[in-house]
Each structure stands twice: as structure tokens, then as C-alpha cells.
Amino acid sequence: MKAYVEAYGCTLNFGESREIEDMLVEKGWDIVPNPGESDLAVLATCVVIETTERAMLKRVAELSKAVPRLVITGCMATACREKAQRLAPSAMFVAPSDLESLSKMVESYGHGSKSNEWIRESYSIVPIATGCRGACSYCITRLARGELKSRPQARIFEAVKRAAKSGPREIQLTAQDTAAYGSDIGSNLPALVEVLCSIPFDFRLRVGMMNPKSALPILDSLVEMYAEKKVFKFLHLPLQSASDRLLGHMQRGYGVDDFRSIIRRVRERVPLVTISTDLIVGYPGESQEDHGDNLSIISEMKPDIVNVTRFSPRPGTEAAEAEGRVVGWRAKDRSREITTLRFKVSLERNSSWVDKELNVLSTEQGKNSSTIMRSDEYKQVVVPECLPLGRYYRVRIVEATPTYLVGARVDR
Numbered sequence: 001m002k003a004y005v006e007a008y009g010c011t012l013n014f015g016e017s018r019e020i021e022d023m024l025v026e027k028g029w030d031i032v033p034n035p036g037e038s039d040l041a042v043l044a045t046c047v048v049i050e051t052t053e054r055a056m057l058k059r060v061a062e063l064s065k066a067v068p069r070l071v072i073t074g075c076m077a078t079a080c081r082e083k084a085q086r087l088a089p090s091a092m093f094v095a096p097s098d099l100e101s102l103s104k105m106v107e108s109y110g111h112g113s114k115s116n117e118w119i120r121e122s123y124s125i126v127p128i129a130t131g132c133r134g135a136c137s138y139c140i141t142r143l144a145r146g147e148l149k150s151r152p153q154a155r156i157f158e159a160v161k162r163a164a165k166s167g168p169r170e171i172q173l174t175a176q177d178t179a180a181y182g183s184d185i186g187s188n189l190p191a192l193v194e195v196l197c198s199i200p201f202d203f204r205l206r207v208g209m210m211n212p213k214s215a216l217p218i219l220d221s222l223v224e225m226y227a228e229k230k231v232f233k234f235l236h237l238p239l240q241s242a243s244d245r246l247l248g249h250m251q252r253g254y255g256v257d258d259f260r261s262i263i264r265r266v267r268e269r270v271p272l273v274t275i276s277t278d279l280i281v282g283y284p285g286e287s288q289e290d291h292g293d294n295l296s297i298i299s300e301m302k303p304d305i306v307n308v309t310r311f312s313p314r315p316g317t318e319a320a321e322a323e324g325r326v327v328g329w330r331a332k333d334r335s336r337e338i339t340t341l342r343f344k345v346s347l348e349r350n351s352s353w354v355d356k357e358l359n360v361l362s363t364e365q366g367k368n369s370s371t372i373m374r375s376d377e378y379k380q381v382v383v384p385e386c387l388p389l390g391r392y393y394r395v396r397i398v399e400a401t402p403t404y405l406v407g408a409r410v411d412r
Contacts, residue, residue, distance in 0.1 A: 004038035009046025011174040015125035041067040045076035049312035064088035075144035097130040122389035123170035124163035140314035164201035179210030190221035213253035234378035238278035242293035276305035282331025285324035306342035343402040350400035380404040
């Protein structure tokens with residue numbers, strides 16, 4: 001029996017799709033690289049914005065014609081099921097993160113022969129929770145995944161331990177809001193990471209996106225968490241808007257000064273930390289002054305990465321009905337202006353690494369026989385050689401771009 005798994009969207013979706021692959025392999029299924037070879041295809045969908053939803057519906061239609069059995073999971077399975085059912089009436093639907101139901105469904109299809117060994121890249125993704133405790137007015141993912149459900153610490157510990165056994169590797173801890181982890185089960189993220197760092201193997205943890213609202217109550221221990229040797233110095237802290245007024249409409253639960261405070265505290269403890277943030281452009285009611293505030297916060301706080309998304313009204317959310325919609329051309333112009341500034345700031349920050357020597361971990365094969373590596377600060381370093389993965393190298397940075405560094409191997 002052969003299975004094909006395809007995922008889109010956030011790291012949590014990709015982490016859950018890998019768990020699906022592992023489950024299928026345990027049941028004797030072979031994972032194949034294209035759907036045409038498969039007896040079963042699993043599509044992990046994303047509907048975070050309208051253009052993504054349209055792409056997912058197109059893919060649903062394509063796969064429903066190409067495979068004998070199709071299972072649709074991810075956010076479309078709960079948030080927009082009717083639309084997908086019209087295109088693939090024979091498809092089965094499984095709610096995101098419901099691995100147990102999918103496992104039972106797969107068992108009804110039969111077992112395979114375990115003829116192939118499943119080989120992964122040299123990084124792993126470990127989901128630590130699904131759902132969230134937020135009430136963001138624009139977010140369809142909250143509607144799709146529901147309330148926060150943190151995984152037991154013991155389950156996460158075993159997953160990280162299994163991944164770490166395979167040698168030096170990057171392990172990504174992922175959730176909709178990692179800083180909210182444990183608040184429903186009497187624990188917290190720094191306590192989890194402390195336990196994971198005690199695992200006696202060589203690995204690095206990349207902690208995923210966290211809401212500032214959830215980070216504030218645990219800030220003291222969060223700052224110390226980033227000083228751990230096994231934790232990448234990488235903080236993904238979405239701001240979404242530099243306007244307190246709009247943050248209130250978004251129901252984000254924090255202010256711009258809270259965002260500033262978190263970044264400053266982490267930078268005091270870990271000066272070279274890589275900061276990633278997100279901005280929504282063209283949110284209903286966004287004024288030219290609000291747009292100016294977005295530009296100012298980038299110039300002031302100088303994040304290394306800014307993910308810019310134009311507002312997309314999602315069905316069932318409060319923001320979809322909000323007044324003051326920003327016309328498309330204006331939102332597009334603002335997005336371009338922010339992106340231009342973001343790349344300027346990113347290039348300035350990345351240029352400061354040129355001529356420095358770094359220890360880096362090889363994690364992925366890149367394009368044109370290159371290798372993608374990560375520094376302790378989670379800087380992406382591209383080395384123009386095809387090198388073994390899961391190993392450390394000493395490199396000298398010879399070039400900087402807005403999105404990555406170029407390194408040359410130093411033989412020592």
C-alpha cells in the first residue's frame with residue numbers, strides 16, 4: 001500500500017503531516033513522492049487568507065481526480081469543509097491534529113508490507129499544542145482549531161528524544177502560539193524547554209511563533225530560556241500592527257510598548273538574537289498614520305525578518321464584517337513600501353556578519369548543489385557545496401543578502 005502526503009501553510013501543519021507519515025509507515029505503508037503512485041493521498045490544508053483557500057480548492061479538485069482515496073485534513077477540514085466537499089464529494093475529512101481518527105480510517109484501508117525505509121531531512125518538527133487562547137478578530141485558524149490543547153510534556157519529550165537520536169539536528173517546536181503552551185495543563189513553555197534541553201544528545205531547538213500576550217506573563221523565564229545552549233537564538237513575535245488602536249480592534253491583547261519591551265528584554269540577555277515579526281497591511285480602518293507607525297517600528301526595532309500579509313477577510317470572523325475596508329491598490333502600495341524598508345533593514349543587519357567566522361549546522365540541501373545551514377542565531381547560511389547534512393561546519397561569511405548569508409567553508 002502506498003501513500004502520498006502533501007502539506008501547506010504553517011509549521012504546525014507540516015509537523016502534523018510528518019506525524020501522519022510516521023503513522024502510515026508504522027502501519028506498513030510506503031510513502032511515495034507523487035500522488036499518481038499512491039493508493040491514498042492526505043492533503044493538509046491551509047485557509048489563512050483567501051488566495052490560499054483558492055489554491056487549496058484547486059488542489060483538492062486535482063487530487064480528487066488523480067488518486068483512488070483522498071483524505072483532507074488541516075484547517076479546511078473544519079473551517080471550509082462544504083466548499084471542498086463540492087469539489088471532492090468522495091473525500092474523507094479529518095479535523096486538524098486528530099491523528100487518532102485518521103489512524104482508524106487508515107486501518108480500514110488495510111496494512112502495507114513495510115518494504116521501504118522512510119528517510120527524513122536532518123531537521124524535525126514537533127508539535128507541542130494545537131488551538132489557542134486568543135480571540136483575534138481576523139483569524140480563521142482559531143475557528144478551525146478551537147481552544148488550546150497542550151500536549152503532555154512526556155509525549156513531547158519522547159518525540160524530541162527520538163528525533164535527537166539521529167545526530168546533530170534542528171528540532172522545531174511548533175504551535176499556533178508556543179508561549180501559551182501549558183497554560184491549560186499547569187505548565188509553561190520555559191519549563192518544557194528546560195526538560196527537553198536535558199536530553200543527552202546533540203541538537204538545537206527552534207521555538208516557533210508566540211503571541212506577545214502569552215509571552216508577557218512568562219517573560220522573566222522566557223528570557224532565560226533563550227540563553228540555553230541548545231536553543232536557537234530566534235524569536236518569532238508577531239506584532240501585526242504598530243497602532244494600539246488597531247491592535248484593540250484586532251483583539252490581540254497587548255500594546256505596541258509590550259512588543260518593544262519583550263524584544264528589548266530578550267536582546268539584553270541575548271544581544272545577537274534573530275527577531276522575526278509579522279504585520280497585517282490594510283486592516284479595516286488602517287489610516288495613513290497607522291501605516292507610518294508600521295514603517296517607524298521597523299526602523300526603530302530593526303527586526304531581522306518581517307512577514308508582510310495584506311488583510312484578507314475570512315468567513316465567520318468579526319473583521320470580515322468590519323467597516324473602513326482599505327482599497328486593494330492602497331493596501332498593495334503600503335505592502336510594497338513596508339517590504340522595501342524591511343529588506344533594507346534586513347540587509348543592514350545581515351551585512352554586519354560579513355567576514356565573521358561561525359559554527360553552523362547543515363540542515364537542508366539547497367539549490368544548485370548548495371547546502372543550507374543554521375548558525376546559533378538561526379541565521380540561514382548558504383554554502384555553495386553539496387555537503388552531508390546533520391553536521392557542524394566552520395564557515396566564514398563572504399556575502400550578505402536581505403534573506404540569507406553566503407558562507408565559505410573554513411578547513412580547521
